[in-house]
Amino acid sequence: xxxxxxxxxxxxxxxxxxxxxxxxxxxxxxxxxxxxxxxxxxxxxxxxxxxxxxxxxxxxxxxxxxxxxxxxxxxxxxxxxxxxxxxxxxxxxxxxxxxxxxxxxxxxxxxxxxxxxxxxxxxxxxxxxxxxxxxxxxxxxxxxxxxxxxxxxxxxxxxxxxxxxxxxxxxxxxxxxxxxxxxxxxxxxxxxxxxxxxxxxxxxxxxxxxxxxxxxxxxxxxxxxxxxxxxxxxxxxxxxxxxxxxxxxxxxxxxxxxxxxxxxxxxxxxxxxxxxxxxxxxxxxxxxxxxxxxxxxxxxxxxxxxxxxxxxxxxxxxxxxxxxxxxxxxxxxxxxxxxxxxxxxxxxxxxxxxxxxxxxxxxxxxxxxxxxxxxxxxxxxxxxxxxx
DNA sequence: TGGGGTTAT
DNA sequence: ATAACCC
Numbered sequence: 001x002x003x004x005x006x007x008x009x010x011x012x013x014x015x016x017x018x019x020x021x022x023x024x025x026x027x028x029x030x031x032x033x034x035x036x037x038x039x040x041x042x043x044x045x046x047x048x049x050x051x052x053x054x055x056x057x058x059x060x061x062x063x064x065x066x067x068x069x070x071x072x073x074x075x076x077x078x079x080x081x082x083x084x085x086x087x088x089x090x091x092x093x094x095x096x097x098x099x100x101x102x103x104x105x106x107x108x109x110x111x112x113x114x115x116x117x118x119x120x121x122x123x124x125x126x127x128x129x130x131x132x133x134x135x136x137x138x139x140x141x142x143x144x145x146x147x148x149x150x151x152x153x154x155x156x157x158x159x160x161x162x163x164x165x166x167x168x169x170x171x172x173x174x175x176x177x178x179x180x181x182x183x184x185x186x187x188x189x190x191x192x193x194x195x196x197x198x199x200x201x202x203x204x205x206x207x208x209x210x211x212x213x214x215x216x217x218x219x220x221x222x223x224x225x226x227x228x229x230x231x232x233x234x235x236x237x238x239x240x241x242x243x244x245x246x247x248x249x250x251x252x253x254x255x256x257x258x259x260x261x262x263x264x265x266x267x268x269x270x271x272x273x274x275x276x277x278x279x280x281x282x283x284x285x286x287x288x289x290x291x292x293x294x295x296x297x298x299x300x301x302x303x304x305x306x307x308x309x310x311x312x313x314x315x316x317x318x319x320x321x322x323x324x325x326x327x328x329x330x331x332x333x334x335x336x337x338x339x340x341x342x343x344x345x346x347x348x349x350x351x352x353x354x355x356x357x358x359x360x361x362x363x364x365x366x367x368x369x370x371x372x373x374x375x376x377x378x379x380x381x382x383x384x385x386x387x388x
Numbered sequence: 389t390g391g392g393g394t395t396a397t
Numbered sequence: 398a399t400a401a402c403c404c
Contacts, residue, residue: 053404074390093389114391139393139404179402212396232394241391279398295398343391 044147045229048128053141055082057120058109069103071096072111075243079111112242114140125232137232146229178217185209197221234349238267238275241343246285250324250333253342257323260344261316268346269309275346276300278319280326283341293341296326300346 050056054072059065059082069085071078078099081090089102099106111117121140128135134146178186189208191197198221205214219225240260247253257280268275279297286292300322307313323344331337 049404077389079390095389112391118392137393137404140391142404181401236394239392243390293399297398 042148044151046145046147048124048143048145050124050141052080052082052086053121054080054111054117055085057117058111060120061116062109065107065109068107069105071099071106071108073108074110074112078106078108081106134229134231136229144229182209182213182217194221234271234273236349237345237347238264238271238349239279239343239345239347240264241281241341243283243341245340247339247342248337250327253327253331253339254320254324256342257327257344258316258320260342261319261323264344264346265308265315265319268349271349272309273349273351274305274308275349276305277346277348278322278326279345279347280323280330281341281343281345282327282330282339285338285340293343294330296329297345298322298326 055070058070058072067084069082069088069090071081071085071090073079073096076096078090078092078094078096080092081099085099085103085106088106090099090106094102096108117140121137125135125137125143128143128145132145132147132150136144138144185208186192186197189200189205191200197218200218202214202218205218208214209217216227240263242256242260244256247256276299277297278300279295281293281295283293301318304315304318304322307315327333331339
């Protein structure tokens with residue numbers, strides 16, 4: 001086996017940060033899996049998966065909720081719930097009506113505003129980054145930490161003062177992942193179990209799914225995942241969306257877009273980097289094909305970018321104007337329309353910098369090097385003079 | 389089915 | 398710009 005993974009158990013009713021810290025302590029204590037014998041390819045990766053994260057954040061915010069069956073509601077869905085609620089039959093992504101029917105005592109809090117969840121989520125990631133900078137986020141509540149280097153260092157120390165080999169506990173991370181679309185295609189090939197996939201002809205699978213997907217999922221079917229833990233760093237995009245039963249007029253749309261944009265501007269202001277692209281996404285009402293969205297994006301004019309984060313200058317107006325142009329590009333407002341979702345995204349984030357052309361800093365600045373992978377702690381920016 | 393995110397094409 | 402994936 002190339003890789004061992006560990007999924008630390010979380011404990012109910014604890015502060016999320018404590019959970020993460022305890023998991024790491026256990027990993028440090030040697031409970032994480034490691035293969036000492038020479039194989040240089042073996043890695044130690046801890047998977048920290050927080051259960052019912054939103055519900056836990058809510059219980060920390062309001063301790064009176066602890067001990068009660070609690071669900072977090074977005075629109076008419078209970079997106080997650082605590083263990084008390086689960087015991088009483090509430091499931092993730094359950095309809096509010098079904099949940100109330102199953103569990104009349106269920107306490108519901110609204111979780112449509114993700115601000116506090118997002119903040120707590122990054123606190124957890126930052127905590128894990130103290131152990132190793134190689135932390136990859138998956139959603140708001142999962143982190144993968146590559147502890148290979150840390151463990152190897154400790155192993156060397158250990159070997160010098162003790163003659164024993166370390167005993168290893170921990171289990172192979174069980175990867176049963178296959179997305180919806182791929183699952184359908186596999187089923188059409190008669191593949192419905194992990195075993196089916198393990199024994200299926202690699203050649204035919206490659207023809208069917210393309211070499212990249214085919215080889216990857218077949219390795220996964222044997223529990224082998226050699227993909228690196230890629231440090232997530234700061235987010236690549238900021239977006240806010242709102243879904244609703246019906247939006248059928250331009251003014252209505254504009255009001256909602258203004259709301260979304262206002263929150264986004266706060267977030268982007270706190271981040272410090274500047275978005276160079278803006279995108280508007282819509283979902284049209286339709287009986288079928290509910291999943292499909294359409295979007296339009298465009299560069300943010302540089303004079304608008306400069307005003308970002310300066311607070312007093314009105315950046316809303318020009319940006320709303322841009323968004324409404326994108327809107328009318330997608331929606332013929334002279335015809336009746338029915339939208340069920342609007343989303344605004346600010347992306348293509350660039351670090352502002354003091355680097356002048358021709359200096360060492362200029363060439364060392366990630367946002368100016370061609371690939372621009374928004375450098376995080378590797379390059380801390382100082383004062384923000386601008387010369388974009 | 390929410391309100392986010394990422395990468396590949 | 399979209400599609401597919403993740404939570």
